Amino acid sequence: xxxxxxxxxxxxxxxxxxxxxxxxxxxxxxxxxxxxxxxxxxxxxxxxxxxxxxxxxxxxxxxxxxxxxxxxxxxxxxxxxxxxxxxxxxxxxxxxxxxxxxxxxxxxxxxxxxxxxxxxxxxxxxxxxxxxxxxxxxxxxxxxxxxxxxxxxxxxxxxxxxxxxxxxxxxxxxxxxxxxxxxxxxxxxxxxxxxxxxxxxxxxxxxxxxxxxxxxxxxxxxxxxxxxxxxxxxxxxxxxxxxxxxxxxxxxxxxxxxxxxxxxxxxxxxxxxxxxxxxxxxxxxxxxxxxxxxxxxxxxxxxxxxxxxxxxxxxxxxxxxxxxxxxxxxxxxxxxxxxxxxxxxxxxxxxxxxxxxxxxxxxxxxxxxxxxxxxxxxxxxxxxxxxxxxxxxx
Numbered sequence: 001x002x003x004x005x006x007x008x009x010x011x012x013x014x015x016x017x018x019x020x021x022x023x024x025x026x027x028x029x030x031x032x033x034x035x036x037x038x039x040x041x042x043x044x045x046x047x048x049x050x051x052x053x054x055x056x057x058x059x060x061x062x063x064x065x066x067x068x069x070x071x072x073x074x075x076x077x078x079x080x081x082x083x084x085x086x087x088x089x090x091x092x093x094x095x096x097x098x099x100x101x102x103x104x105x106x107x108x109x110x111x112x113x114x115x116x117x118x119x120x121x122x123x124x125x126x127x128x129x130x131x132x133x134x135x136x137x138x139x140x141x142x143x144x145x146x147x148x149x150x151x152x153x154x155x156x157x158x159x160x161x162x163x164x165x166x167x168x169x170x171x172x173x174x175x176x177x178x179x180x181x182x183x184x185x186x187x188x189x190x191x192x193x194x195x196x197x198x199x200x201x202x203x204x205x206x207x208x209x210x211x212x213x214x215x216x217x218x219x220x221x222x223x224x225x226x227x228x229x230x231x232x233x234x235x236x237x238x239x240x241x242x243x244x245x246x247x248x249x250x251x252x253x254x255x256x257x258x259x260x261x262x263x264x265x266x267x268x269x270x271x272x273x274x275x276x277x278x279x280x281x282x283x284x285x286x287x288x289x290x291x292x293x294x295x296x297x298x299x300x301x302x303x304x305x306x307x308x309x310x311x312x313x314x315x316x317x318x319x320x321x322x323x324x325x326x327x328x329x330x331x332x333x334x335x336x337x338x339x340x341x342x343x344x345x346x347x348x349x350x351x352x353x354x355x356x357x358x359x360x361x362x363x364x365x366x367x368x369x370x371x372x373x374x375x376x377x378x379x380x381x382x383x384x385x386x387x388x389x390x391x392x393x394x
């Protein structure tokens with residue numbers, strides 16, 4: 001009897017299932033289109049189902065599973081959000097092509113759901129994603145590109161001023177029938193500066209002085225803290241300079257002839273991209289005995305003691321440093337004015353010299369109208385180097 005009851009129950013259930021059972025249709029919230037379920041989704045139509053067996057229980061369904069219930073029902077599924085992929089149409093192409101250096105491809109292990117495989121390509125910053133979806137297979141390719149910061153603006157280049165034996169090198173007059181004469185072992189003074197709020201590099205490796213680069217007689221002068229004579233610190237409180245002076249001398253005497261010297265300096269890079277300044281100068285060394293190169297010039301001419309308050313200038317170029325004396329004689333042949341110029345000072349240094357005279361006589365009073373003759377003498381050699389003339393008219 002019990003066996004018969006069991007057979008009747010099984011037969012009844014079989015008939016009921018064959019008549020009314022149907023597969024659950026899943027739609028999304030956006031457009032009512034068919035969607036593949038993802039692992040971990042929960043049926044959220046108000047009543048959750050667990051395999052169609054236990055109504056009323058909050059449960060999850062497994063991806064790829066097929067579920068049958070004793071009636072037809074349409075439910076809404078809250079889709080699982082997978083970051084950082086962005087779903088787009090299969091035809092979408094990446095707007096930004098990744099560089100070889102910035103793209104890395106990683107195969108992410110499939111989830112526990114059967115029949116699903118995900119492949120992701122990613123880099124630093126996502127730019128475009130292309131996803132192709134089938135009922136059981138989802139392939140996601142995330143193409144990214146590295147966004148580099150914008151380049152900083154370059155800082156202004158440091159300014160470089162150079163003196164040889166206390167004579168300022170003026171590049172605007174070099175080459176215009178003028179040769180910048182230096183001694184065999186010139187005393188070089190360099191002034192580096194940069195405008196506020198920028199600063200100069202504090203590392204002395206960023207500064208160089210190279211004489212005749214590429215030649216067998218090339219020299220590189222070492223710049224270090226011991227060379228610094230004056231400095232002004234940067235206003236930001238760092239160890240950098242806003243300006244400073246250094247003094248150097250070649251370790252080997254320069255040979256007779258022309259020489260190229262290159263000076264470089266670098267900004268600190270604290271307010272932008274660091275900038276390197278490079279200045280090339282051309283100087284010449286005169287050989288042979290001490291001499292005055294070219295003619296002696298006096299200006300203004302004529303000179304007026306009452307009108308030209310800055311005085312008259314006596315200008316000449318020496319081939320080397322020397323003790324020099326300049327004599328100016330009156331009409332009677334007497335010494336009206338005498339200038340003594342020690343070696344290396346104005347009037348006694350290699351290169352261009354300018355002696356200023358305010359018209360005052362050694363005997364007192366002011367020079368009168370007339371033409372006054374003079375001479376330039378090398379004191380140590382006791383040699384007259386050149387004659388000069390001063391024309392006075394007041």
